[in-house]
Amino acid sequence: MSDATEPRDFLAFDLGAESGRALLGRLEGGRLAVREIRRFPNTPVTLAGHIHWDVPGLLEEMKAAMRDAAALAPQGLSGIGVDTWGVDFGLLGREGALVGLPYCYRDRRHLGAMEDFFRLVPPPVLYEATGVQFMPFNTLFQIYGLVRDRSPLLDAAADLLFMPDLFNYLLTGRKAAEWTIASTSQIVDPRTRSWNTGLFQAMGLSKKLLQPIIETGTVLGPLADGVAAETGLAGVPVIATAGHDTAAAVAAVPAEGGDWAYISSGTWSLIGVEESRPLVTAEALAANFTNEGGVGGTIRFLKNVTGLWLVQGCRRAWEKDGPAGYDDLVRSAAEAPAFRCFVDPDSPDFHDPPDMPEAIRGFCERTGQKPPSSKGAVVRAVLESLALKSRLVLDRIEVLRNRPVRTVHIIGGGSRNELLCRFTAEATGLRVLAGPAEATSVGNLLVQAMAAGLVASTADIRRIVRGSFEPRAYEPSGGIEWEEAYRRFLELVERP
Numbered sequence: 269m270s271d272a273t274e275p276r277d278f279l280a281f282d283l284g285a286e287s288g289r290a291l292l293g294r295l296e297g298g299r300l301a302v303r304e305i306r307r308f309p310n311t312p313v314t315l316a317g318h319i320h321w322d323v324p325g326l327l328e329e330m331k332a333a334m335r336d337a338a339a340l341a342p343q344g345l346s347g348i349g350v351d352t353w354g355v356d357f358g359l360l361g362r363e364g365a366l367v368g369l370p371y372c373y374r375d376r377r378h379l380g381a382m383e384d385f386f387r388l389v390p391p392p393v394l395y396e397a398t399g400v401q402f403m404p405f406n407t408l409f410q411i412y413g414l415v416r417d418r419s420p421l422l423d424a425a426a427d428l429l430f431m432p433d434l435f436n437y438l439l440t441g442r443k444a445a446e447w448t449i450a451s452t453s454q455i456v457d458p459r460t461r462s463w464n465t466g467l468f469q470a471m472g473l474s475k476k477l478l479q480p481i482i483e484t485g486t487v488l489g490p491l492a493d494g495v496a497a498e499t500g501l502a503g504v505p506v507i508a509t510a511g512h513d514t515a516a517a518v519a520a521v522p523a524e525g526g527d528w529a530y531i532s533s534g535t536w537s538l539i540g541v542e543e544s545r546p547l548v549t550a551e552a553l554a555a556n557f558t559n560e561g562g563v564g565g566t567i568r569f570l571k572n573v574t575g576l577w578l579v580q581g582c583r584r585a586w587e588k589d590g591p592a593g594y595d596d597l598v599r600s601a602a603e604a605p606a607f608r609c610f611v612d613p614d615s616p617d618f619h620d621p622p623d624m625p626e627a628i629r630g631f632c633e634r635t636g637q638k639p640p641s642s643k644g645a646v647v648r649a650v651l652e653s654l655a656l657k658s659r660l661v662l663d664r665i666e667v668l669r670n671r672p673v674r675t676v677h678i679i680g681g682g683s684r685n686e687l688l689c690r691f692t693a694e695a696t697g698l699r700v701l702a703g704p705a706e707a708t709s710v711g712n713l714l715v716q717a718m719a720a721g722l723v724a725s726t727a728d729i730r731r732i733v734r735g736s737f738e739p740r741a742y743e744p745s746g747g748i749e750w751e752e753a754y755r756r757f758l759e760l761v762e763r764p
Contacts, residue, residue, distance in 0.1 A: 276722060277341040280712035281330055282513060283310055283352040283431070285535040286580070288326055290333030291706065292340060293713035295722055300713065300736045302706055305340060306333040312372050320369035321356065321431065327438055334499035345501060347716040348439070348491070349509030351516045351708060352431040353536075354452030354560075355407045359425035359477075360437075367424045370431065373405035374620055378413030385412045388470045392553060397464050399548040399559035400454040403572065407453035408467060415471045428477040432511030439495055439506050442488045445479040446508040448515035451561030456481070458546040458559045458567060484510050484563050485719040509715040510563050514538045514570075516711030517679050519563040519726055520704060522733040527674040529662055531692070532707070533682025535577045537613070537654060539661040540570020547669060555664050563715055564726040569669070571661045574613040576682055578650045581624030586643060598687050600644025601651060607753045608645060609637040610653045612761045635760055655691035656757040662696055676700045677739075679707035686740075693742040694750045704737040 275296040282289050290306040308329040313322045330350075337345060358370040371377065382404045386394070391402065400406065407430075414422050429437055430449045437443050450456055450463075455478070457464050465475045486508045496502040510516035517532045518540075532538040546559040547569050555571070562568045579597070586592035609632045611618070621627035625646055629639035632649075640646045662673055676698050678689055683702040693700040704710055714729040723729055 275343075276346045276717065276720065277337075277343070278713045278716045279334065279337045279345055279348045280509070280709045280716070281333070281348070281350045281435070282709050282712060283326065283350070284513070285353065285577075286310060288329060289709070290330070290337065291709040291713070292337055293709070295713075295717050295732075298732060298735060300710065300732055302709060302713065305336050308333075312374075313369060315369070318377060319372040319375040321358075321372055323358065323366065323369060323434070323438075327435070330435070331495065331499055334501055338500040345504045346720050347505050347507045349507045349712045349716045350432045350435045351509060351511055351513045351712050352435075352449075354430075354449060354512050354514070355405055355410065356431050357407060357410070358429050358431065358434040359421055360427040360429065360443075361424050362426045367421050370434070371410065373410070377417070378405060378410045381413035381416055382406070382409040384416055385409055389467065392550075394454070394467075395553040396548060397457060397467065398454045399458045399546045399552075400452070401556045401558035401572065408455050411473070412471055415473065422473070425477060427479065429479065430511065433479065433508075436488055436506055436508060439491055440488050441492045443479050444482045444486070444488065444508060446486070446511040447481055447484050448561040448563070449511035450481050452512055456561075458548070458561070461561070482508055484508065484515070484561075485715050487719055507716045507719045509712045509719075512560070513708045515560070515562055515568065516709075516715065517707040518542065518568055518711070519715060519729055520707040520711035520733050521677045521679055522701070522704070522730055522737065522739060523675070523677055524730070524734075527672060528677055529665060529673045529675075530677045530679060531658055531682070532680045533575055533678050533685075533688070534680045535575055535580065537573040537575030537658065537682070538570050539573055539658055539665075540568055541665055541669065541673070543567045543569045543669070549668070552668055555668060557664075557668065563711070563729075566726070569665070571664075573654075573657055573661060574618060575654060576685075578611070578613060578618055578624060578628070579647060581618070581621070582628070582643070582646055582650075585623050585625050592643070597643060597647045598685060600642070601647035602687050604640075604642065604644040604648040606648070607652065607749065607756075609640060609649050610656065610753075610757050610760055611649060613650075613653060613657055651685070651688050651691055652695075652753065653757065654688060655695035656754055657761075658692050659695045659754060660758070660761070662698075673698065678702045679704060681705055683740075689740070689742050693744045694747065695754065697744045697746070697750075699744070700742040701739040702742065703739040704733065710737070
């Protein structure tokens with residue numbers, strides 16, 4: 269490894285559901301210090317009724333952040349890395365230019381494509397081939413939606429790049445598919461870590477659209493000359509960090525031993541464990557669990573659960589009538605009566621309703637519950653339900669891998685929500701360690717440091733995280749009221 273005592277600066281871009289952020293990380297003496305240097309909206313562009321990524325706007329914001337970083341790190345940057353959520357992609361034409369703006373997974377163009385694809389490849393066969401849970405917006409189904417609808421985009425396309433790979437290409441000119449982001453697509457065999465070309469053939473497509481899969485932490489090369497001239501960062505390497513935001517976050521879980529689980533809590537709640545090999549069984553298929561790539565050759569065995577998206581949707585609705593501060597809403601939730609009603613976060617009611625509070629009230633009425641009557645009661649119902657859903661998923665994980673979970677690490681933005689963390693400890697009966705809130709960016713930065721030879725392994729990454737960020741601990745009280753709440757919640761979510 270290179271000398272890790274001298275300060276080294278890395279730049280991480282984390283593009284999330286509501287905003288993009290640029291964070292500067294300094295690794296010095298075995299500790300990582302992180303500061304946000306720029307935040308910008310990641311606002312989808314709606315064109316002709318479809319929801320797209322604003323790639324040109326995001327790229328300009330990223331270049332502005334790079335200029336900021338050049339001023340803040342005059343000694344130079346040791347790397348730049350980009351992470352985003354999974355499944356979305358862009359298409360390049362034969363001349364290397366974007367063929368339209370990439371679609372956002374929340375666009376409805378691919379509705380029904382998953383069910384249509386199952387006529388070509390039955391679900392058990394598809395799961396055996398990929399080990400990825402079925403969600404209607406998985407890359408495979410997004411692509412099949414284009415095939416089904418005879419989209420002219422496919423006729424013009426020469427290359428497919430997942431979103432972090434697309435930004436890496438725009439920064440360097442190199443096309444590649446980083447392992448963790450590729451693994452979310454439902455086109456990869458998790459055992460061989462290679463494309464399942466038969467799935468492309470089933471759609472009548474050529475695998476030539478797909479890029480070679482590269483290892484997490486591959487140095488792609490320096491910034492392209494034009495980008496370097498615009499930003500003042502000539503010669504800075506772009507690193508294919510853990511391009512999937514959850515993979516980056518899980519790499520930064522400050523865990524020791526092997527009896528822990530994680531909840532990467534944000535818009536989505538990603539609940540899972542780290543395994544050395546895929547767990548592709550009939551039981552895992554029945555529970556709709558996924559096997560996705562992790563850092564250091566690991567597999568993230570997890571389930572995607574809709575998370576704080578419900579609270580975010582409520583805030584957007586309430587802010588039409590005035591400010592609806594997140595902290596104020598959580599305080600009101602803490603004061604609201606407990607266990608009055610529950611929701612299933614994964615109900616289609618909450619996919620993208622025009623009015624989230626009304627959708628929550630409608631769900632309660634439809635399921636024979638009295639709807640919440642105040643903002644605090646709505647938020648409390650959501651947070652209690654998220655905690656109970658976490659227990660449901662963790663209970664199933666223990667059965668599926670036949671090993672107990674003793675500690676839960678909550679990472680990501682949700683780790684700042686003390687009420688949610690406390691509810692999760694109570695609902696699961698497990699010790700909860702919360703933090704770091706910036707786990708995605710921390711993982712992004714430390715994978716870059718590993719590529720630079722400053723960090724030896726994922727165990728070394730976690731040692732640095734433990735030494736750099738102090739988690740908050742939440743212990744369950746053992747109250748029986750949560751057991752009764754869980755019984756009621758199970759009746760709600762498991763009803764026919």
